[in-house]
Amino acid sequence: MKKYKSTLFKAIAWLCGGFVISATLFVFGYILYHGALNITWNFVFDRPRGVPIGTQGGVFPAVTGTVLLGALSGLIAGVLGSITTVFLAFYCRNKYLGGIIRAAVYLLSGMSSILFGLVGYSILLNILGLPRSLLAAGITVAVMILPYITIRVIKLFEEDSAEVLHASLALGVSKTYMLRKLILPNYSINILTSITLGVAYGIGAAAPVMLTGAVLNAPTPQHVTHPFMSLSYHLLILVSEGISLTNAYASAFLLMIILLALNLICRGLEYFKKRGG
Amino acid sequence: MKDKAVLYLLASVSLITPAIFIVILVHVFYEAMPAATGLGMLLFDSEGIWRPFGQTPSFSILNIILTTVYVALLAVGIAAPIGGMAAIFLNYYTGRRTARITLAFVDLLAGVPSVIYGFIGLLVVVRNFERIFNMSAGESVLAAGVVLSVMLLPYIISTYSESIEKAKSKYDTASMALGISAEYSVLKVIIPITKRGAAAAVVSAFGRASSETIAVMMVIGNAPIFPRLLGRGQTISGLTALEISGAEVGSLHASAIYAANLIMMLTLSVILLTAYLLRRKLLSEYEKI
Amino acid sequence: MVKIITTKDLQVSYPNKQVLKNICCEIPKNKITAIIGSSGCGKTTFLKSINRIVEEEGGRLSGDIFIHGKRISEIPKEVLRKQVGLVFQSPLVFPFSVEKNMLYPLNYHFNFSKIEQKNRVKHSLQLTGLYEEIKQDLTIAAHKLSGGQKQRLSIARCLCIEPSVLMLDEPCSALDMKNTIYIEKLLVELKESVTVVIVTHNLSQAKRIADYVIYMENGELIEADDYAIFSRVC
Numbered sequence: 001m002k003k004y005k006s007t008l009f010k011a012i013a014w015l016c017g018g019f020v021i022s023a024t025l026f027v028f029g030y031i032l033y034h035g036a037l038n039i040t041w042n043f044v045f046d047r048p049r050g051v052p053i054g055t056q057g058g059v060f061p062a063v064t065g066t067v068l069l070g071a072l073s074g075l076i077a078g079v080l081g082s083i084t085t086v087f088l089a090f091y092c093r094n095k096y097l098g099g100i101i102r103a104a105v106y107l108l109s110g111m112s113s114i115l116f117g118l119v120g121y122s123i124l125l126n127i128l129g130l131p132r133s134l135l136a137a138g139i140t141v142a143v144m145i146l147p148y149i150t151i152r153v154i155k156l157f158e159e160d161s162a163e164v165l166h167a168s169l170a171l172g173v174s175k176t177y178m179l180r181k182l183i184l185p186n187y188s189i190n191i192l193t194s195i196t197l198g199v200a201y202g203i204g205a206a207a208p209v210m211l212t213g214a215v216l217n218a219p220t221p222q223h224v225t226h227p228f229m230s231l232s233y234h235l236l237i238l239v240s241e242g243i244s245l246t247n248a249y250a251s252a253f254l255l256m257i258i259l260l261a262l263n264l265i266c267r268g269l270e271y272f273k274k275r276g277g
Numbered sequence: 278m279k280d281k282a283v284l285y286l287l288a289s290v291s292l293i294t295p296a297i298f299i300v301i302l303v304h305v306f307y308e309a310m311p312a313a314t315g316l317g318m319l320l321f322d323s324e325g326i327w328r329p330f331g332q333t334p335s336f337s338i339l340n341i342i343l344t345t346v347y348v349a350l351l352a353v354g355i356a357a358p359i360g361g362m363a364a365i366f367l368n369y370y371t372g373r374r375t376a377r378i379t380l381a382f383v384d385l386l387a388g389v390p391s392v393i394y395g396f397i398g399l400l401v402v403v404r405n406f407e408r409i410f411n412m413s414a415g416e417s418v419l420a421a422g423v424v425l426s427v428m429l430l431p432y433i434i435s436t437y438s439e440s441i442e443k444a445k446s447k448y449d450t451a452s453m454a455l456g457i458s459a460e461y462s463v464l465k466v467i468i469p470i471t472k473r474g475a476a477a478a479v480v481s482a483f484g485r486a487s488s489e490t491i492a493v494m495m496v497i498g499n500a501p502i503f504p505r506l507l508g509r510g511q512t513i514s515g516l517t518a519l520e521i522s523g524a525e526v527g528s529l530h531a532s533a534i535y536a537a538n539l540i541m542m543l544t545l546s547v548i549l550l551t552a553y554l555l556r557r558k559l560l561s562e563y564e565k566i
Numbered sequence: 567m568v569k570i571i572t573t574k575d576l577q578v579s580y581p582n583k584q585v586l587k588n589i590c591c592e593i594p595k596n597k598i599t600a601i602i603g604s605s606g607c608g609k610t611t612f613l614k615s616i617n618r619i620v621e622e623e624g625g626r627l628s629g630d631i632f633i634h635g636k637r638i639s640e641i642p643k644e645v646l647r648k649q650v651g652l653v654f655q656s657p658l659v660f661p662f663s664v665e666k667n668m669l670y671p672l673n674y675h676f677n678f679s680k681i682e683q684k685n686r687v688k689h690s691l692q693l694t695g696l697y698e699e700i701k702q703d704l705t706i707a708a709h710k711l712s713g714g715q716k717q718r719l720s721i722a723r724c725l726c727i728e729p730s731v732l733m734l735d736e737p738c739s740a741l742d743m744k745n746t747i748y749i750e751k752l753l754v755e756l757k758e759s760v761t762v763v764i765v766t767h768n769l770s771q772a773k774r775i776a777d778y779v780i781y782m783e784n785g786e787l788i789e790a791d792d793y794a795i796f797s798r799v800c
Contacts, residue, residue: 006460010370013389016359017366019429021432027389030397087287097288102353104295110481110549112488113391114514114540118521119301126526143297150294176283197388205389207490207514209520219392227287233393235417239396240495252393263388451658453622453722455671456647465670470661500668 028256035253038246044254053217053241054234055057059251064220065134065228066258069209070199072078072138072224073145078195080142080145080230081149090175105154111146113207114201116144121211133223137213144208145198152194156187189268189273193266206232231255292455302542312532313338320536327501327511327528329520336533338459340503342540344418344510348493349486351422351506352429355477359426361434365467367434369459380435382552387431387499395495398424403496411509416498418510424496427487436481439469442476477555484548488541490514570595570731570761571616575629578615585611585625587785593731593778596699598753598762600776602769608785609765610655613733616763617650618643633731645747648675651724653734657716664711665704667719675727682733690726694718694752712743719754724758732756733763738771750775 042058051055086102088103090260131138168178196205206214214233221228233250238248310318310336325337367376367554370435390542402423444467452462468475490512498509517534524531571593576584576690593599601609605782609735614620618638631638640644660667671709672678678686687704689762691697696718698705708719717737724732734753738746753762766772781789 006458011463013362013366016362017370020363020366020383020430023430024379024386027386027394027397027427067553080290083287084294087291088346090283092291100295101291104298104539107546107549108294108298109486110484111515112490112545114490115301115305115488115515115542117540118517118535119304121521123304138352143556146297148293155353162499162514163512166522175280204388204392205491206390206392207518210518232390234494235561236392236491239392239399247394248464252396252517255390256393257558259388260385261392263385267384421741448658448660450619450622451660454647454652454654455616455674456644456649457671457674458644461674466660514698524626 007144031249031252031256035256037249039250039253043247043250047219048217048229048234050239050244052243054238054247056244059229059231059234059247060252061220062128062229062231062234062251063217063254063258064256065214066153066203066231068134068221068228069138069141069230070203072134073141073202074144074195074199074209076139077146077198081146081195081198082153082191084150084206085153086179087159088154089161090179090183105147105150105153109144110150111182113144113205115141117208117211120208130216131225132227134221134248134267135223137228137230138210138224139208139260140212141205144205145202148201149194149198152197153187153191156194158191189269193269196266200259200266203230204232204259206230209233210236232260241260251269285288293340295420298340304404305535305539305542308535309532311527312529312536315529316533326369327516330525334529336529336536336539338513338516340501341511341516341537342515344497344501345487345503345512345514345541347504348421348425348497348512348526349483350487351418352425353479353483355422355426355431355483356429357475360430361437361475363430364434365565367438368445369463380438381430383434385429387435389560391428391489392426392495394424394490398492406507410468413509414498414509416496416509417507418497419506421493421497421510421512423473423493425499427485427491428489432485433478433482436478437471437475440471444470451479472557477559480548480555481552483500484552486544487512488514488545490518513541522542567592568595569593570634571763572632573629573634574632575627576612576615576626576631578611578620580623580625582612585785586615589629589787591780591783591787592762593763593780594658595761596759597777598757598764598775599764599778599780600772601763601780601782602767602772603782604786607782609782610735612782613652613735613763613765616731617647617652621659625715640706648727649729650731650733651727651729653717653720653724653732653737655736657713657720657737657740659708659711659716659719662707662710663705664691664700664719667708667723668704671723672725686726687756691719693725693756694722695748696722713750714741717741717745718749718752721749729760731761731763732798733765735765736767737764738766738768746771780792 005249014161045060046058047061048054060152088098088101110209117140120136120143121216124139125132143234164182166174168182209230210233214230215227216237218227218229232255235248235251235255238244239250282379286559290483320336321339322337323339325335327337327341329336367379371379398420402420403415405415406412406420448466453467494515497511497515499511499515500509501511501516501527504510517538521531524534569592573589573591576586576589577584589612601612603609610764611620611625614623616631616638620627665687668690669683672683672686676702688697697714699715708716711719738749741749750771753764756762777789778792780787
């Protein structure tokens with residue numbers, strides 16, 4: 001091979017690698033830097049104020065709303081997702097049934113986030129008559145993160161499900177016993193981190209909640225049928241309506257910190273689990 | 278006996294996911310019917326435009342579909358070569374430690390929500406476009422493509438890096454023993470044998486790009502006109518997010534939005550299926566070798 | 567005896583252990599040298615240190631290796647590896663056609679015309695007997711060959727860039743008797759033009775073809791001698 005060609009190739013590879021590394025650092029650095037300059041304790045713990053709303057004050061109801069949304073959707077999707085994966089890995093002996101469930105999970109995981117918002121809005125609000133609420137948004141987000149969680153946990157079981165299953169069946173142990181004593185204790189951390197990562201993905205998405213329950217100004221919801229504030233939706237409105245750049249930076253910072261923390265904790269736990277076992 | 282009861286319980290819960298998919302598909306199909314029967318090919322009229330309100334409403338979603346495809350192609354066109362070369366860079370030109378740390382960071386990038394990408398895109402990309410191209414408003418198809426391409430990078434890099442790693446561990450020692458340089462080995466062996474994996478990654482990336490909502494909506498300008506690189510545009514997802522709550526339930530307007538989403542849903546299903554088949558063929562090929 | 571490779575106090579260590587200790591030996595030119603010893607004694611590492619693959623795997627090399635009287639650390643890796651071919655224990659073919667497998671190293675190291683390329687590929691494949699077996703259809707996918715054919719393809723692939731030393735790491739361990747004999751015969755023919763170094767744990771194989779024997783144990787060289795060694799070891 002000609003020398004210049006190989007040098008050129010090397011140069012392009014370095015350039016692209018350098019670009020990716022700097023782009024990554026830029027995305028984090030930009031938000032963390034500007035956010036740190038603009039955030040105050042008052043902003044975190046105050047409710048939004050000013051005219052138009054959001055120009056002053058803080059985002060405390062949005063933080064609590066986001067947490068509640070995450071908890072609700074994580075609960076729904078976590079239960080459904082882990083049951084589905086356990087069924088697929090250890091119980092399902094029918095090839096077609098398994099295939100249909102896997103295909104649905106895979107297809108659902110690739111749909112646009114606004115599709116969930118659209119259908120959630122249409123079915124939950126317009127047809128079933130739910131109010132614009134934490135409940136409607138929670139269900140919508142749960143549907144969106146359900147395939148995400150399921151795919152992560154399936155990958156987890158895929159590697160050694162058959163082996164574990166055969167080894168414990170050979171001991172004459174029932175499947176439910178095996179699940180209770182072996183699978184759930186052994187994988188509980190990974191299942192929890194998968195659910196948490198799904199929640200992180202869910203609360204970051206503004207599209208599914210903007211039509212189903214998030215509003216610009218509301219107190220912390222006292223009931224699931226109340227509307228709520230979401231950080232990501234709040235940020236979207238602050239930016240796209242041009243309400244307040246300072247508060248947008250601070251909101252983005254807060255959202256980023258929450259998501260980064262969730263991601264780091266989960267990935268860290270998974271990493272140590274992998275090394276330990 | 279107890280096992281049997283548990284089995285049925287788990288099976289019925291597991292069927293919720295397929296049920297959700299079918300409900301969504303049927304619902305979108307049902308809601309799109311009025312537009313399909315009432316407008317027919319007018320939905321794709323190249324003369325018509327998207328003008329839901331006004332004296333003579335017109336519901337052509339052609340420009341919106343074209344913009345969606347254009348933006349996605351643009352984003353993949355930028356992200357695929359850069360991401361691919363970056364994956365090669367990480368596997369060949371950095372130490373294993375550096376590569377692992379970088380990949381972990383890039384993975385974190387995938388966890389950044391799209392509203393933050395849109396925010397940065399608006400403040401950095403759009404503003405700089407206004408300066409560089411001397412535009413009055415920097416919101417444009419190109420801006421959306423650039424922002425989207427950064428969002429695609431983590432996915433492309435991690436998928437392609439995995440393929441490279443596999444191929445590298447298998448063939449690189451043999452190449453080295455023949456006295457062949459890393460560049461030649463990458464060009465003649467690694468890239469050819471990972472092309473199917475790369476194709477699957479590109480196809481999936483296109484699917485992701487075309488379905489992205491918030492980030493694109495924030496930087497594209499949201500005008501349902503014929504897409505031009507430096508002009509404004511509107512994608513299917515953006516249209517849905519902005520207009521569905523303002524459209525009267527059961528109206529042609531709402532139905533046309535559903536029709537656009539039905540097209541989106543079917544296209545995404547085809548894309549996902551293609552990527553799946555590519556990947557499966559890839560796996561069987563690895564076993565064969 | 568003309569030497570082609572000489573090692574002086576060769577030591578190789580990986581991060582967790584030392585594999586080779588103070589190896590001093592000489593490998594005669596245009597002869598077949600067999601390296602014998604129990605598994606894990608460092609035979610493979612010895613081969614990999616001669617073409618500096620050890621360094622790519624994270625090993626540390628100290629001491630000196632000379633080839634044609636020149637220190638290997640002074641020769642560019644790619645030039646060195648062109649001179650010293652290495653055939654691995656399990657045959658590795660690239661997932662292309664047989665012809666492309668051959669052209670891959672050939673076009674890297676030489677700037678041949680199409681006709682020269684063709685002749686060189688044909689010649690190397692004929693040496694290993696593969697050319698006749700695959701009925702001159704060089705576009706056949708390499709992974710469809712049998713194990714023995716794959717191993718002979720690996721050898722042909724090394725030969726087509728004209729190495730002066732051909733090293734083989736237990737090339738027959740996964741092969742049947744017929745292919746083993748074929749390869750042994752080939753090596754004996756080859757020594758006219760190439761120096762052959764073969765690692766084997768099969769003593770009778772060493773007896774059949776070797777002119778010179780290096781016996782290693784626990785990373786140390788126990789004996790290096792011509793034929794007489796067998797009377798003591800066995």
